Amino acid sequence: xxxxxxxxxxxxxxxxxxxxxxxxxxxxxxxxxxxxxxxxxxxxxxxxxxxxxxxxxxxxxxxxxxxxxxxxxxxxxxxxxxxxxxxxxxxxxxxxxxxxxxxxxxxxxxxxxxxxxxxxxxxxxxxxxxxxxxxxxxxxxxxxxxxxxxxxxxxxxxxxxxxxxxxxxxxxxxxxx
Amino acid sequence: xxxxxxxxxxxxxxxxxxxxxxxxxxxxxxxxxxxxxxxxxxxxxxxxxxxxxxxxxxxxxxxxxxxxxxxxxxxxxxxxxxxxxxxxxxxxxxxxxxxxxxxxxxxxxxxxx
Numbered sequence: 001x002x003x004x005x006x007x008x009x010x011x012x013x014x015x016x017x018x019x020x021x022x023x024x025x026x027x028x029x030x031x032x033x034x035x036x037x038x039x040x041x042x043x044x045x046x047x048x049x050x051x052x053x054x055x056x057x058x059x060x061x062x063x064x065x066x067x068x069x070x071x072x073x074x075x076x077x078x079x080x081x082x083x084x085x086x087x088x089x090x091x092x093x094x095x096x097x098x099x100x101x102x103x104x105x106x107x108x109x110x111x112x113x114x115x116x117x118x119x120x121x122x123x124x125x126x127x128x129x130x131x132x133x134x135x136x137x138x139x140x141x142x143x144x145x146x147x148x149x150x151x152x153x154x155x156x157x158x159x160x161x162x163x164x165x166x167x168x169x170x171x172x173x174x175x176x177x
Numbered sequence: 178x179x180x181x182x183x184x185x186x187x188x189x190x191x192x193x194x195x196x197x198x199x200x201x202x203x204x205x206x207x208x209x210x211x212x213x214x215x216x217x218x219x220x221x222x223x224x225x226x227x228x229x230x231x232x233x234x235x236x237x238x239x240x241x242x243x244x245x246x247x248x249x250x251x252x253x254x255x256x257x258x259x260x261x262x263x264x265x266x267x268x269x270x271x272x273x274x275x276x277x278x279x280x281x282x283x284x285x286x287x288x289x290x
Contacts, residue, residue, distance in 0.1 A: 025201035050260040057232040061200040108269055115244040121233035121268045128267045 016042060016080040016087065023067075023074040023093065028060040031078050042082050044150045051129040052087060052148045058122040059091045059144055067095025067142060086131070086147035093142050103135035103144065178202060178209045186287075189217045190255075190280050192224040198235030207238035211245055220251040224280040231261045236268060243274070255280040 017038035021027040035056055036049060044052065060076065068074035074095050081088040098104070106127035109120030127133060130146035137143070179194035191213050198206055214221045223239065225231070243252045253275040256262045265271040277283040 025199070029197075029199065029201055050263075053230065054232060054260070054264070057199055057230075061232065061234060065200070114248075116240045116270075116273060118237040118241040118244065119233070121236055125233055125264065125267055 014082050016082050017078065018080075019078045021076055021078075023064045023071070023076050023095070025061070025064060027076075028057070028064060031060060031076075032056050035078065035080055038080055039082075039087055042087060042150065044087060044148075045152065047152060048087075048148060048150050052089070055126050055129040055146065055148055056089065056091075058126045059089070059146075062122055063091065063093045063095060063142075066098075067093045069096070071095060083147065085151070086149045088147050089130075089145065091142075091144045094140055095142065097137050097142065098135055101137065103133060178206050180206075180209050180213060182213050184218065185284055187218050188220045188222055188284060189214065190222045190224055190284075192226060192280070193228055196227055197230045198225075198228055198238070199230065199232045200234040203234035203238045206235065207241055210238065210242045214242065214246060214250075214252070219249070220253065221246070222253050222255055222277075222280055222283045224255040224283075225261055226255065226257055226280065228256075228261055229258050231264050233264075233268075236264055236270065240270065240273075251275075253277065253283055255283050 017035055019031050019034055021031055032053055036053055039049065039052065056078070060078070063074075063076055074093060077090075077092040079090040079092075081090075104120075104123040106123035106125075108124060109117035111117055126146065130148055133144070133146040135142070135144050181192050181194065183190050183192075191210065193206075195202070195206075210223065223242075239252075239254070246252055254265075255277045256265070257279050262271075262276060265274065265276060275283075275286075277286065
């Protein structure tokens with residue numbers, strides 16, 4: 001495990017964090033804490049930092065539970081770079097490929113009979129929070145790359161529309177006579 | 178998992194005294210929640226008062242507990258912290274749960290008592 005160089009903040013493309021760690025939940029927690037500390041001076045607003053924290057949790061937990069399912073101590077690399085208007089996140093591992101070689105689309109999971117879905121929310125959240133998500137696999141290594149905007153993201157309704165998701169239902173205000 | 182319960186006006190309030198519900202604690206959290214809610218009043222209010230971070234594993238644990246309680250019991254949520262409430266909105270689970278800003282607001286809503 002190593003903590004990398006602290007870059008030049010302010011959208012210079014410098015590396016904010018480079019961390020290599022073993023794939024387990026405790027290490028994921030530590031990596032996320034290091035990531036949040038790493039972006040402190042990058043100009044991210046509070047909402048964006050929460051989004052970064054959640055997107056990283058989902059991406060890294062996915063590596064622990066799926067790419068390295070049944071494997072102890074697989075290696076994970078997390079790199080954060082400082083873009084002008086976004087933080088660029090890169091997650092690498094040498095575990096299994098994503099299903100069908102693609103990152104899940106992240107649609108709302110289907111109910112299981114009368115029961116509500118209890119899993120499948122991870123990529124839905126990543127796709128809500130991130131832009132320009134790319135998954136690739138080369139030489140037995142998985143790469144997941146995405147951006148988290150530093151300031152308030154486009155409206156949820158606009159993103160849902162672009163993703164073909166149903167728009168939130170709005171109740172019409174009815175004026176009393 | 179530090180979790181406590183109290184019973185107020187026919188409702189059981191289950192309070193989570195942790196700041197994160199993530200993949201590291203989702204399984205013990207779900208087990209403790211089931212243990213604290215499987216019997217008792219019809220309505221449970223899960224108070225996430227000190228929870229500032231919840232990921233899809235934590236969300237899955239709460240949804241799983243609601244499934245296990247079945248259609249005749251109520252699992253309502255008190256969520257004061259906006260980042261946690263946002264997870265329910267982004268996954269459309271805000272349409273499945275009644276979400277209140279705090280436990281008092283949940284207790285004041287007496288339509289089911």
